[in-house]
Amino acid sequence: MAETISHSVPVPVPQQQKAVEDAGRSLVSYVLPVYNEAEGIRSFHEELAASVATRPEFDYQFVYVNDGSADGSLAILRDLAKNDPRVQVVDFARNFGHQIAITAGLDHADGDAVIIMDTDLQDPPRVSLEMIDAWQSGAEIVSARRRTRQDSRFKRFTAHGYYRLLRHCAEVEIPVDTGDFRLLDRRAAEELRGFRERSRFIRGMVASMGFEQAEVLFDRDERIAGETKYPMRKMLRLAADGVTSFSTVPLKLITRIGFASLVLATVGIVYAVGLRLFLPEVTVSGWTMLMVAMLFLGGVQMLSLGVMGSYIGRIYSEVQQRPLYIVRKVIRYDDD
Numbered sequence: 078m079a080e081t082i083s084h085s086v087p088v089p090v091p092q093q094q095k096a097v098e099d100a101g102r103s104l105v106s107y108v109l110p111v112y113n114e115a116e117g118i119r120s121f122h123e124e125l126a127a128s129v130a131t132r133p134e135f136d137y138q139f140v141y142v143n144d145g146s147a148d149g150s151l152a153i154l155r156d157l158a159k160n161d162p163r164v165q166v167v168d169f170a171r172n173f174g175h176q177i178a179i180t181a182g183l184d185h186a187d188g189d190a191v192i193i194m195d196t197d198l199q200d201p202p203r204v205s206l207e208m209i210d211a212w213q214s215g216a217e218i219v220s221a222r223r224r225t226r227q228d229s230r231f232k233r234f235t236a237h238g239y240y241r242l243l244r245h246c247a248e249v250e251i252p253v254d255t256g257d258f259r260l261l262d263r264r265a266a267e268e269l270r271g272f273r274e275r276s277r278f279i280r281g282m283v284a285s286m287g288f289e290q291a292e293v294l295f296d297r298d299e300r301i302a303g304e305t306k307y308p309m310r311k312m313l314r315l316a317a318d319g320v321t322s323f324s325t326v327p328l329k330l331i332t333r334i335g336f337a338s339l340v341l342a343t344v345g346i347v348y349a350v351g352l353r354l355f356l357p358e359v360t361v362s363g364w365t366m367l368m369v370a371m372l373f374l375g376g377v378q379m380l381s382l383g384v385m386g387s388y389i390g391r392i393y394s395e396v397q398q399r400p401l402y403i404v405r406k407v408i409r410y411d412d413d
Contacts, residue, residue, distance in 0.1 A: 105129075105209060106138040106188030109196050110178035113148040121196045122157055122164075128202040132209065139164045141196075142182045145172030158408050166408035173402045176277035179257060181402050183270055191266045193257050193279070200258040204295040208260040216291035217262040218283060220255045224294045255280060255292070262288070275401060334377055 107125065111118060122139070129137050141158075143151050143166060151168060158164040167181050179193055190212050194200045200221065208219040257279050261269060265288050272282045 102134070102136050103190065104136045104138060104188040106140060106186035106191045107205070108179060108182030108186055108191060108193045109139060109141045110144055110175055110182065111141055111146060111150050111154065111196055112144040112172065112175070112178070113146045113150060114196050115146070115149045115153055117198065118150060118153050118196055119157070121198050121202075122161075124198065125202040126161070128206060132206055135209070137163050138186065138188055140167060140182045140185050141165070142167045142178040142185075143169060144175065144178040145169050155408060158410050162410060164409075168405045168408060170403040170405045175257075176279055177402050179279050180270075180277060181404065183261075183266055185407065186266065188266075189263050191261045191263070193259055193261070195258070199297050200256075201295065204258075204293060205260070207293045207295075211291045211293060212260055212262060214291075215289060216260075217265050217288040218286075218290045219260040220280075220283075220290065220292050221258040222292045222294050223254045223256070223297045225296045259283065264288075273401065275399075334381070 114121075125139070129135070139161070141154050141164065143154055151166075154164075154166045154168075158166050165185065167185050169178070169181070173181075182193070183191060190209065192205050192208060194202070194205065204221055208221065211219045259280075261283070265283075265286060268286055269279075269282060
């Protein structure tokens with residue numbers, strides 16, 4: 078077993094890739110983030126292995142990234158690596174998050190094509206074969222677009238609205254109803270490795286690169302085991318990263334709200350002065366109007382500070398220049 082220590086920099090291309098190239102066979106790498114998936118990881122790997130076995134003309138690499146799991150996932154991943162030489166396990170020193178785990182997997186993937194997918198079987202491995210077909214047809218980036226999804230009505234409604242809102246606000250065209258399940262050509266993967274910001278929104282980064290893009294429609298399945306690793310809090314954080322990473326609309330909206338508030342304040346001033354000058358006998362202490370105006374303007378100011386604080390916080394995180402992730406070890410067993 079070979080175990081190495083790594084940080085947030087791309088690893089050197091191993092001899093395995095050179096051997097594959099010399100043999101004239103393409104290598105397809107799978108980037109597979111794992112966080113507390115002990116209940117379903119074996120089933121996922123069995124289905125993935127069965128799917129790729131139908132396409133023996135390629136060689137395969139499975140890069141599992143253990144994102145600080147605390148449920149025994151690492152022991153299972155070790156066993157998978159011991160029994161399948163195609164498996165490589167990148168073990169984080171702690172939990173760094175799903176988007177960072179994808180980044181680490183990309184840094185360690187050596188394939189001519191790289192496929193990113195989750196390990197809960199909601200993204201069926203068989204769909205990745207259709208993505209490989211699209212790649213062979215000339216596409217450099219292939220996104221898997223959800224035709225249907227087995228989620229709650231609330232989740233479907235909010236996801237539908239968010240993707241369309243993001244597409245309207247973002248300065249790049251981000252495909253709707255697509256997650257991180259996608260294929261990247263080697264050139265596209267190399268370019269994506271150069272994106273090192275901390276607040277990461279992978280699907281937006283991929284959309285911003287351009288290249289020849291294609292889509293594959295699929296029906297998203299139910300999770301086979303365990304619970305979702307994206308509760309409401311994490312979903313909202315990812316949604317905020319998507320908006321602030323690729324749009325300045327919130328900052329522009331502050332200006333518009335400020336202008337509207339100024340217009341309302343001007344109307345209120347004219348109204349109050351007019352009453353005082355022309356109808357002094359009906360003038361009463363405007364406590365209610367004063368409180369409404371104060372609360373409205375105070376709310377607008379706090380909202381504006383919050384939006385600006387989000388952008389300033391992103392700047393603060395970036396200037397610290399800390400590593401995106403820390404790898405405890407890379408686990409890989411040789412063929413012998």
